Each structure stands twice: as C-alpha cells, then as structure tokens.
Amino acid sequence: MDDTLLMIPGPTTVPKRVLDAMSRPIVNHRGPVYGEILEETTAMMSEVFKTDNESYLITGSGTSAMEASIANIIEKGDKVINVVSGKFGERLQQLTEVFGGESIPIEVPWGQAVDPAEIKRVMEENDDAKALTLIHNESSTAVVNPIKEVGKIMKDYDTLFVVDTVSSLAGDYVDVDKYGLDICLTGAQKCIAAPPGMAAITLNDDAWKVIDNVDSSTYYLDLKAMRKSGNKSPAQTPYTPNVSLTYAMREALTMVLEEGLENRIQRHHTGAIAVRSAAEALGLELFAREGDRSNTLTAMYLPEGVTDDQLRGTMRNKYNIELAGGQDHLKGKIFRIGNMGITGLPEIAATITCLEMTLKELGFEFESGAGVAAVEDAFLKN
Numbered sequence: 001m002d003d004t005l006l007m008i009p010g011p012t013t014v015p016k017r018v019l020d021a022m023s024r025p026i027v028n029h030r031g032p033v034y035g036e037i038l039e040e041t042t043a044m045m046s047e048v049f050k051t052d053n054e055s056y057l058i059t060g061s062g063t064s065a066m067e068a069s070i071a072n073i074i075e076k077g078d079k080v081i082n083v084v085s086g087k088f089g090e091r092l093q094q095l096t097e098v099f100g101g102e103s104i105p106i107e108v109p110w111g112q113a114v115d116p117a118e119i120k121r122v123m124e125e126n127d128d129a130k131a132l133t134l135i136h137n138e139s140s141t142a143v144v145n146p147i148k149e150v151g152k153i154m155k156d157y158d159t160l161f162v163v164d165t166v167s168s169l170a171g172d173y174v175d176v177d178k179y180g181l182d183i184c185l186t187g188a189q190k191c192i193a194a195p196p197g198m199a200a201i202t203l204n205d206d207a208w209k210v211i212d213n214v215d216s217s218t219y220y221l222d223l224k225a226m227r228k229s230g231n232k233s234p235a236q237t238p239y240t241p242n243v244s245l246t247y248a249m250r251e252a253l254t255m256v257l258e259e260g261l262e263n264r265i266q267r268h269h270t271g272a273i274a275v276r277s278a279a280e281a282l283g284l285e286l287f288a289r290e291g292d293r294s295n296t297l298t299a300m301y302l303p304e305g306v307t308d309d310q311l312r313g314t315m316r317n318k319y320n321i322e323l324a325g326g327q328d329h330l331k332g333k334i335f336r337i338g339n340m341g342i343t344g345l346p347e348i349a350a351t352i353t354c355l356e357m358t359l360k361e362l363g364f365e366f367e368s369g370a371g372v373a374a375v376e377d378a379f380l381k382n
C-alpha cells in the first residue's frame with residue numbers, strides 16, 4: 001500500500017519533507033511559537049495567491065472554504081450568480097441555496113469553459129447580484145475557466161467575484177490582485193502537495209465591506225472571527241487548528257516558493273501536455289474541449305468495451321496506480337489522471353506505461369509504446 005502511486009486529482013503525493021514536518025511536537029495553539037508559524041504560513045499563502053490581502057487557514061477540506069465564501073456574504077434572498085460547468089460549480093450553487101440565497105445559474109455544458117460574453121450578458125441583467133461564483137479549474141471535467149477575462153468584466157460591477165482555485169493554485173496562473181478576485185479559496189491536497197484537511201481563503205476590502213454588513217448564519221466558518229483572531233498578537237485561529245497540518249502547509253508552501261511559482265506552473269503545463277498527448281497517441285478521446293483543457297488533470301473517455309472497473313481496477317490491483325473515475329453522469333464514461341503537486345516525468349511515464357499494459361490486456365488496440373513516446377516528446381520539447 002505504501003507504494004501506491006496517487007495519480008488522482010488530489011490528494012496527491014506528499015513530499016517526505018512535508019510528512020516529516022508533521023512529526024514535530026504539538027505546541028500551544030495560543031502561544032507565540034504557533035503564532036509565528038501561523039503568520040509565516042499565511043504570509044506565504046498570500047504570496048502564492050499573489051495578493052496583498054491577508055489569508056486565513058481553515059481546518060477543513062476545500063469545501064470548508066467554499067462554504068465560508070458563501071456563508072459570510074449572503075443573507076436570505078440575496079442573488080448569487082453561479083457558473084455551473086461541473087460538480088464543483090454545482091456545489092457552490094448548492095451552498096448558495098443552503099444559506100438562503102437565490103441562485104441564478106449560468107449552465108455550461110460539462111467539458112466546456114464558460115464564455116466571458118455570457119458572464120457579461122448575465123451581469124447586465126443582474127447587476128444587483130451579491131456575488132458571482134466561478135471554479136477556476138473544474139476537476140470533474142478537467143476544464144479551466146478564464147478567470148482573468150471574467151475578472152476584467154467583473155471590475156465594472158459591484159458584485160463580488162468569488163473564485164475557487166482548489167485544484168489550480170500553484171499549478172496554473174492565479175493572480176488574485178491583478179485579476180480582481182474579491183474572494184479566492186483553495187485546498188491543501190492538490191497542487192500545493194500538502195495532506196488533505198486544510199483550506200485557505202483570501203479576501204479584499206470590497207469583500208470585507210460586504211461581510212461586515214452581513215449577519216452570517218455560520219459559526220465555525222465565521223470569517224469576521226478569523227480576522228479578529230488573526231489580528232491578535234501572537235496570531236491565532238478562533239478555534240483549535242490542526243497544528244500538524246499547519247506545519248505541513250508551511251513546509252509545502254516553502255517548497256512551492258523554493259521551486260518558484262512560474263517554474264511550478266510550467267512543470268504542471270508540461271505534465272498536462274504529456275498526459276494529453278499520450279492519451280491521444282493511444283487513441284483515447286479527451287473529454288474537455290480543445291482550448292479549455294486543464295493544466296493539472298486530464299479527463300478521457302473509457303474506450304469502447306472497457307469498463308471503469310476493469311481499467312481502474314487493473315491499474316490499482318496490478319500496478320498500484322490510483323486513477324480517478326467520472327463523477328455523476330460521467331461515472332463509467334470517463335476516467336481522470338492528475339498531474340498535480342510534485343508529480344513529474346517518473347510518475348507520468350510509469351502511469352502511461354502501465355495504462356498501455358492495462359489497455360492491451362483488456363483487448364484495446366493501439367501502437368505499442370505510442371503513449372510513452374508521446375510522454376518523452378512532451379518532456380523533451382516543453
């Protein structure tokens with residue numbers, strides 16, 4: 001089990017340095033030692049988000065930050081425009097409804113990115129909306145949405161621009177201040193390569209202005225409480241944080257910054273090209289529309305006559321490689337390969353080699369070695 005290669009879109013392989021950091025003794029979470037570690041970690045978080053805003057860590061998975069982003073800005077009846085182009089866009093819509101908001105969905109066919117012109121059109125009709133939510137990298141479909149272009153449009157409106165970068169931050173371009181993202185959230189276990197269980201959120205002054213006028217109905221995820229505790233000296237969190245995961249986040253973010261954001265994004269780019277071109281060389285059809293494809297994972301259709309159980313089961317049981325299946329109506333139709341975090345040439349080459357062997361065993365025909373050759377090409381040329 002220890003040898004399992006995680007090629008799913010998170011959680012991803014956690015580097016030893018990060019695992020080791022978690023073995024440090026637990027300290028008082030209200031004392032100066034933890035306060036310094038928290039301050040260092042949130043400062044690095046802001047650096048990775050590319051913002052002058054404060055950032056906050058939340059003990060919880062990515063969904064906790066999604067929930068915080070909605071629960072703190074809306075009251076009953078508030079309009080929120082939700083771009084729904086996959087499972088995670090749908091989750092922000094569900095959260096809007098759970099907290100009493102009126103969702104105005106922009107439905108996008110799964111496998112495609114939203115058209116910024118559609119955002120403009122809907123904003124013109126709903127400029128009283130409290131927020132517009134968008135998933136940067138829709139992990140359920142392996143599609144990247146154009147947050148930079150949408151950010152330019154949103155600058156003309158008072159509506160908050162809320163962006164989920166759970167599966168893109170540190171693996172694709174996110175520039176919170178330049179793109180005009182009012183609220184941006186992420187998770188630990190994807191391109192940052194920390195263990196699951198921690199999320200982060202950053203907010204600008206426009207977002208705080210809204211939040212300060214909302215009587216929010218969340219307790220644990222109250223951002224005003226997070227700000228108050230964060231401003232204490234030493235810095236704190238409102239409730240007991242996962243101290244070990246804070247150590248892990250600090251180490252993982254240090255590694256991100258040591259590598260350099262640009263280098264890390266380029267490395268993800270090469271990985272995504274390698275997986276995509278290998279899939280195509282094997283005759284597998286990619287799910288996401290050309291031009292909209294993610295930098296951090298690839299989704300492809302299962303070949304005719306091959307079931308999800310057969311393909312992912314063989315990869316798991318025979319080769320110890322975990323791939324992800326499809327979600328909702330895509331279950332049994334597509335499978336997904338992540339190239340997040342520290343995943344590089346050795347992991348991708350091994351995955352494609354074993355995918356070739358699996359497909360061959362399952363009777364799917366292709367030119368032997370074509371996928372591996374495509375991986376080599378991608379790494380030589382990019």
Ligand SMILES: Cc1ncc(COP(=O)(O)O)c(C=O)c1O
Pocket residue numbers: 009010061062063064066088135137138139140164165166167187
């Ligand atoms: C884009 C995106 N948003 C949100 C989430 C939810 O994160 P978590 O599963 O950590 O709650 C995920 C998880 O896969 C994701 O990919």
